[in-house]
Amino acid sequence: MDSINRQQPEENHRDLQGAEAGKKIKELAGKNNTCFFCTRIRTGEPMAVRPMSVQKMDDQGNFWFLSADDSHKNHELEEDRHVHLLFQGSAHSDFLSLYGLATVFTDKELIKELWEPILKTWFTGGVDDPRITAIKVETIEGYYWDNKHGDAVALLKMVAGAATGTTLDDSIEGNLRV
Numbered sequence: 001m002d003s004i005n006r007q008q009p010e011e012n013h014r015d016l017q018g019a020e021a022g023k024k025i026k027e028l029a030g031k032n033n034t035c036f037f038c039t040r041i042r043t044g045e046p047m048a049v050r051p052m053s054v055q056k057m058d059d060q061g062n063f064w065f066l067s068a069d070d071s072h073k074n075h076e077l078e079e080d081r082h083v084h085l086l087f088q089g090s091a092h093s094d095f096l097s098l099y100g101l102a103t104v105f106t107d108k109e110l111i112k113e114l115w116e117p118i119l120k121t122w123f124t125g126g127v128d129d130p131r132i133t134a135i136k137v138e139t140i141e142g143y144y145w146d147n148k149h150g151d152a153v154a155l156l157k158m159v160a161g162a163a164t165g166t167t168l169d170d171s172i173e174g175n176l177r178v
Contacts, residue, residue: 014174021142021176025061028096028144029054031089037065038084039076039102047084048076055114061098061139061178066114068122068131069106077102083137098142098176105134142176 016024029035037052050073056064063085067073077083081103087096111134115127123129 012171012173014172016174017177019059021178022059022061024144025096025098025139025142025176026057026059028089028094028146029057029087031094032087036086037073038086039073040080041082041084042080048072063137064114065135066111066119067133067135069133070131074104074133077104077135085137093145093147095145096142098139100137100139102135102137105136107134110134139178143173144176145171145173147171
């Protein structure tokens with residue numbers, strides 16, 4: 001039996017590297033600036049998973065977050081810097097799984113650059129709260145699932161495929177190496 005990926009008449013797998021991978025990461029992660037930030041990702045142990053808002057991302061696939069120095073996450077990063085970020089941009093596309101290394105910073109100028117007033121909910125002392133740290137996640141590799149022509153075209157292809165009994169989705173997926 002053939003894989004569902006081999007039944008499609010169009011290219012549905014494309015690996016991306018370097019600047020092209022960074023651009024795809026920024027595009028997909030930018031559709032929803034919230035991700036699941038996973039620590040303790042070593043095999044054999046449950047991951048620690050929490051939602052986090054991305055404060056900044058760059059073209060190299062790096063992400064910046066703000067976090068409390070006394071949080072479980074920061075303590076876990078002291079033991080193991082390896083992290084996994086999981087993004088979902090919409091219900092049917094824009095999925096992104098990233099693996100990288102996290103570094104914690106206490107630089108006050110960087111924290112001010114990343115600050116937003118809504119963060120006072122968690123950092124009651126405001127931008128000068130002494131517990132605030134910045135976390136940079138440098139993407140090492142990842143995987144993406146997307147569609148090629150937007151949600152409307154993807155939906156039409158799925159409906160046509162269902163009506164004709166053929167695999168006609170508009171998906172594209174592949175490895176990302178920054």
